[in-house]
Amino acid sequence: xxxxxxxxxxxxxxxxxxxxxxxxxxxxxxxxxxxxxxxxxxxxxxxxxxxxxxxxxxxxxxxxxxxxxxxxxxxxxxxxxxxxxxxxxxxxxxxxxxxxxxxxxxxxxxxxxxxxxxxxxxxxxxxxxxxxxxxxxxxxxxxxx
Amino acid sequence: xxxxxxxxxxxxxxxxxxxxxxxxxxxxxxxxxxxxxxxxxxxxxxxxxxxxxxxxxxxxxxxxxxxxxxxxxxxxxxxxxxxxxxxxxxxxxxxxxxxxxxxxxxxxxxxxxxxxxxxxxxxxxxxxxxxxxxxxxxxxxxxxx
DNA sequence: ACAGATAGTTGTACATCTCCAATGATTTAA
DNA sequence: TTAAATCATTGGAGATGTACAACTATCTGT
Numbered sequence: 570x571x572x573x574x575x576x577x578x579x580x581x582x583x584x585x586x587x588x589x590x591x592x593x594x595x596x597x598x599x600x601x602x603x604x605x606x607x608x609x610x611x612x613x614x615x616x617x618x619x620x621x622x623x624x625x626x627x628x629x630x631x632x633x634x635x636x637x638x639x640x641x642x643x644x645x646x647x648x649x650x651x652x653x654x655x656x657x658x659x660x661x662x663x664x665x666x667x668x669x670x671x672x673x674x675x676x677x678x679x680x681x682x683x684x685x686x687x688x689x690x691x692x693x694x695x696x697x698x699x700x701x702x703x704x705x706x707x708x709x710x711x712x713x714x
Numbered sequence: 715x716x717x718x719x720x721x722x723x724x725x726x727x728x729x730x731x732x733x734x735x736x737x738x739x740x741x742x743x744x745x746x747x748x749x750x751x752x753x754x755x756x757x758x759x760x761x762x763x764x765x766x767x768x769x770x771x772x773x774x775x776x777x778x779x780x781x782x783x784x785x786x787x788x789x790x791x792x793x794x795x796x797x798x799x800x801x802x803x804x805x806x807x808x809x810x811x812x813x814x815x816x817x818x819x820x821x822x823x824x825x826x827x828x829x830x831x832x833x834x835x836x837x838x839x840x841x842x843x844x845x846x847x848x849x850x851x852x853x854x855x856x857x858x859x
Numbered sequence: 860a861c862a863g864a865t866a867g868t869t870g871t872a873c874a875t876c877t878c879c880a881a882t883g884a885t886t887t888a889a
Numbered sequence: 890t891t892a893a894a895t896c897a898t899t900g901g902a903g904a905t906g907t908a909c910a911a912c913t914a915t916c917t918g919t
Contacts, residue, residue, distance in 0.1 A: 577844065580845060581839070584847050584848040584851050585832035587852060588737055590855045591851065609875065609876090626896075627897080634745070635877075636878075638877095638878090638879090638898075638900090641899085655897095662885060663885045663897070664896050665896085685727060686730075687729070692722070696722055698850050702847070703729040705843050705847045709836065710732040710735045754905060756905075756906075771866075772865085782867065783907095784905095784907070807916085808866040808915045809865090809915090810866080
């Protein structure tokens, strides 16, 4: 059990566990945004996705990992709040495009501001480590989008 | 807007966003463990916490960010599945200690195995970067526990 | 001994989410 | 042109979580 037994896979597992702890440990942020916006996290997620760019209800359902009936319901709710609106889809009259209203974009930005605020521990990192971390996470997240 | 405008805070925000994307992006893992264990993610979280070490219902409720009534209900459910059990608390006869049965520990380990499996992108990292990442995340997660 | 606080439980009401079936409008394929 | 498929919607059944109120047993401080 010397340091030489430390395989690539084992290191990855440790790093992964720590990453999960860092990101998921701060549940307070989740509660904070839910309280601030007065809607469920799922709806906030839907709104944030819509604010990133218009899409059909079907696409929204897919990206939220839910079914179309529930996507309809969630969009109904967001529309009743004046945050999103449905418009006709010129390319296919069966479907509808959902897009964020100015108020919706503002609300989504508010959510991003809260969720995007790094935890104190991250800010406390030495500049060198932080730069190095950002370089590595860029590589990790890079080919996902 | 030169590279010199890149402040510590801005770098931290980018890194944080990427960390969130890496960890939260893989929702499949969550669904996988829910399907594998046949119970909600919340209950899996409860079981995993109990398997880490016995605790009172009150402590469990606090750590799950829920209230005592619901903690009771979740423990009832886990107990009905034979995964956890309540024992008397010698220090305070009002409270009860919840601990995992052998079956519960096994199930929790199964969940940890699924959730703890690093995503392919992490394993694909060069050994140098991975080691560096692990060093930095250790520092980040270190003073949380 | 007594008053007040706390632990777990029971119960209720409600919001939220998942899953499935079915429908009208529209598009696509044969 | 006709049959099958797709889109959004409506509806319903049920699991899951959240938030309170109230109760009993027990502990703590005075």
